Structures are given as C-alpha cells and as structure tokens.
Amino acid sequence: MKRFSVLFFLLFVVTAINAQKYMTKNGYIGFFSHTAMEDIKGDNNQVASVLDITTGELVFQVLIKSFHFDRALMEEHFNENYMESDKFPKSSFKGKITNLSSIDFSKSGIYDVSVDGDLTIRDATNKITTKGQIEVKNGELTATSKFNISPEDYKISIPSVVKDKINKNLEVTVTMKYAPVAGK
C-alpha cells in the first residue's frame, strides 16, 4: 500500500511538472496606424504561441499573410511592398516573463506582467520590453498586451509618397487565450 502511494505521488509530481506548458493556435495580434490622412488596421487571428509557466519562456509565431485588412489593395501592398512576405513569410518573438515570481498561476486573478525578448520582423531582430496582463481563470490563461513598434527598426522603408499615411509608430495589440497542453 505504501509503495503504491509513493508511486502515485511520484507520477503526480512528474505529470504536474510536465503539464506546465500552455498553448494557443488561435491567438490575435493586430496593429493600428493612425494619421490625419488614413487609418490602417491589420488583424491576424492565427497566431501560435507557447508559454511555459515554470520558466516564464514565451514564444510567438506569426504568418505575415494571415494579416487581414478590410481593403484588399492595402493587404496586397502590405504583403508585396512593405513586408515582402514571399521572402519573409513569418515573424516571431522569443522571450521571457521577467516578473514570474509575482504570478500565482494556481490562483484566479489578473496579474501585471513584464516581458523581455527578441522580436524578429523580416530579417531584423530587436530586443523589446513590454508590459501586459495575464488573467488566470478556470485553468485557462488570457494574456493581453499593447505596445508600439517602429517600422524603421525592422528595415521597413516607407516611400515618401505615403509618408503621411503611415504613422512612425504602430500600435500593436496582443490577445491570446492559452489552454494547458496535456502532460505525457
């Protein structure tokens, strides 16, 4: 009987350690540019991301062609002229939650988070630091964040003809609903 309890306890611990990864394949990332001339909004609902709550490691992968714009011509320009998505089909973020110890993933609530990491767009990588929130509810995590990036930092050149139509700072909004990945 005692041996069984020890084995059961060990299995439970091992499973608990393994079941520390959360994932989504339907995450949302959108960006918004506001100028007096025009508002530009791109939405991507196919963001893939994995969050390891034991280490705080956070990874995002985005397909550039999955960004949807209301205007078809704008989507075409985005892909062909600015992002060259045939050449650089994906964008990624690899980073870490830096205040992991202040989050209790077993307790429902809304926690402020700080994230550091490398953001790669086209062939340029920059270190970014952002703030966001993680809501823990019913075993699922919802992570949200809003931050700005500059197209210039990612070698995205904006022709002078349209300089007034695109803001030097793009507002990026992230909304991800993570579910735990079953431990093996």
Added chain:
Amino acid sequence: MKYYVKIALFFVVFIAIGSILAALILFNKKHPDTAKVKPDFVLTATVLQKDFENNETAASSKYINKILEVTGTIVSVTAADSTNTNISLKTGNEMSSVICTFHKLADTSRFIPGNEISLRGECSGFLMDVLLNNCSIIIKKE
C-alpha cells in the same frame, strides 16, 4: 481645324475619365469571394497537411495564395472575436490541423466537432498547422 481640336479634346477627356475609373476600381478592389471563385485545388485536410509536413517548401510553392477547397472533420470551432471564427479540421497528425479563418460566419452553432464540412479559402502558409484565410463554407448540392 476646330473639328480636330474637338476630337483631340474628346480623347483627352476620355483617357482622363478612364484613368480615374481604373484607379477607383483598383482602390476599391475587393477580397475574392471564395464561395464564388473556382478553386485551384480540391482536396482533403489530411492530404493538404501531409503535403506541408512532407515538404514545406514544395507545398508552399504549390498552395500559397491559391484558392483551396478542403473537406474535413471539424476538431474545434473558436470564436476569435466578434466577427472572426476559426474552424480547425482534423488531419492524419494529431498535433497539426488545418485552421480556417472565416471573417463573417453567420451561424456558428451549426458547426459541431465531429461533423464533416467542405470549405474554400486562400492558403496563407504553414506554422504548426496549415492556415487558410478568407474562408467560405461550401454547401455541396447532392
């Protein structure tokens, strides 16, 4: 003399109007209505995912930006936000599916995991799953 000037003027105005119309048409170009456009490929979710899994480069050349008509079993229906819905289709690989984003899906309650559906969408590429956008449901006529 004056007659020739009139003809020249007519052509100038004609070309000017033509150019403005062309620019307006291009500016207001719509996303293709995948429900009405003829698909470039008709296949199952299993075959599509397998092609990407076996050779991502070759499958990318073959399928990206093309209109695909895909048949498969629903694994999940996720309301991305108020207007977008993601339907995932089952493939031969448990870890990888075909994710289809619908920008305006009227009644999502009729899509239940386990049901088989046919849909059409533009192939955007592959992350961990094959990703289709601008999707429409195809109702096959028996």
